Amino acid sequence: MSLEHRSGCPINLALEVFGDKWSLIVIRDIMFGNRRHFNELLAGSDEGIASNVLADRLQRLVGLHMLSRAPDPSHKQKVVYSLTEPAIQLVPVLAHLGAWGVRHLPTSRELSVRAELLERGGPEFWDRFMDELREQHLGIPRPLGVPSAFAELRAAYEAELARA
Amino acid sequence: MSLEHRSGCPINLALEVFGDKWSLIVIRDIMFGNRRHFNELLAGSDEGIASNVLADRLQRLVGLHMLSRAPDPSHKQKVVYSLTEPAIQLVPVLAHLGAWGVRHLPTSRELSVRAELLERGGPEFWDRFMDELREQHLGIPRPLGVPSAFAELRAAYEAELARA
DNA sequence: CTAACCAGTTGTAATTTGCAATTAGTTGGC
């Protein structure tokens, strides 16, 4: 994909991966929305991504080893996209980015709830969530008896929806 | 700048501000490189930003209230760009993003040192650095007797340069 | 059988971005 880099700066290299309007949106929807199929990502996107842009970003992120792609055993035509370990480790970055957005940009109330919960939860909550992603996406079993961070995020969002 | 947003999601809105290849590079150079003038940002950029792109991003970031622009009293032609409080609060985001980049991308050793120091320092170090940015960019005096985080970052970088 | 679904692809137009050269005004050295 990119054999020549603009510089070896960590922030620059991260921007070479995610420095566009759509890549992180795709990661976000897979990570927090558990959207694993092309159509889920296409139709479920609040931002209305175009099918060719989605196809391009999926292919690109697979090439950069941020996502992996596998046929769906239960449906010969479907393809399942999974987060790789590097992508899972974006959780703290996205948590901080979301928290910053809530503080400084005109976010909608119902979509802010999860970002706020993610921020309040702090590193312990992020670790719990990342273990859950490793289970869902990498097939690595997570510790028994630990409550689901994903369920808490979902519950907070549903509760906020019901309040309105 | 953008009266219509794709969605009210915090991450999406943050991407509408920084979702391109250059905006965060500019912020990074002002924040960590203390580059305050157009030419410093243009010539000092490792990544080689073009002058029209730099001009566009500066204007855009000023419009979005991430930067402020003021004439330089000591030189009638110069303009000084400063971080605003929202931009200063990106420090934890950039710290996490840099740490992620060091871990998962082919960063160069000398440019990684600062990111590693920034990560190891944790929230207390970030707060110290942000207070220093508030002094430099907003004119808010910082607590007396607190050592300079900026100097520590600079020293770590110089030391690594000397080692090679 | 057939209609809906699946992950894309193709074509085209509009928009955005990048690069090189240039600009009008300012400054410092002599």
Place this chain on the structure above:
DNA sequence: GCCAACTAATTGCAAATTACAACTGGTTAG
């Protein structure tokens, strides 16, 4: 007071990205 270098941009053109709509070859549920 002259001139070369500096300053923050701007202009013209090429290239890349994005949006929108239609379409594809195969799959599946009823």
